[in-house]
Amino acid sequence: MAAFKYSFQKIVDLKESEKTHAEWLLSDAIGELNSEREQLRSLQQQQREWEQKLEQSVKEATPLAEVLAIDEYIEYFAQTIKSKMKDIERAERKVEQRRNDLADKMREEKVWHKAKENAFTKFRYSMQIKEQNELDEMASIRFMSPTP
Numbered sequence: 001m002a003a004f005k006y007s008f009q010k011i012v013d014l015k016e017s018e019k020t021h022a023e024w025l026l027s028d029a030i031g032e033l034n035s036e037r038e039q040l041r042s043l044q045q046q047q048r049e050w051e052q053k054l055e056q057s058v059k060e061a062t063p064l065a066e067v068l069a070i071d072e073y074i075e076y077f078a079q080t081i082k083s084k085m086k087d088i089e090r091a092e093r094k095v096e097q098r099r100n101d102l103a104d105k106m107r108e109e110k111v112w113h114k115a116k117e118n119a120f121t122k123f124r125y126s127m128q129i130k131e132q133n134e135l136d137e138m139a140s141i142r143f144m145s146p147t148p
Contacts, residue, residue: 004123006116015109022105026098033091040084047077 006012054070 002127004120006119008112008115012109012112012116015105015112019102019105019109022098022102026095026102029091029095029098033088033095036084036088036091040081040088043077043081043084047074047081050074050077 050070050073054067054074057067057070
């Protein structure tokens with residue numbers, strides 16, 4: 001029996017490769033998003049610590065210049081946190097885009113695998129027909145040949 005050879009196997013392999021690449025890109029985007037969120041948590045924690053220092057400074061009658069410096073530092077953290085929030089939104093959009101890309105690649109791969117399965121089914125059917133025809137021919141030859 002002849003072996004099945006799919007004529008579009010390279011396309012199937014390419015689609016599998018594209019899907020794998022899309023998975024890697026999604027993984028990278030998720031890692032980037034997690035990193036951005038961790039940086040935000042760190043900034044928020046530092047801001048809380050400086051706010052506590054400000055409260056402590058006010059209670060302890062610290063010089064005004066030092067209180068103002070702490071307040072400016074807290075304002076710096078607020079601006080940095082706003083910027084980080086924009087970075088997170090950008091990273092979330094990137095993750096969503098990568099998810100959509102992966103879904104598209106998975107659909108494409110599935111279509112090509114289904115086409116390959118259909119081609120294999122047709123191949124197997126044609127091989128069964130050939131085999132049946134050969135068996136029928138052998139049976140008819142035996143039937144027609146004289147028996148001793």
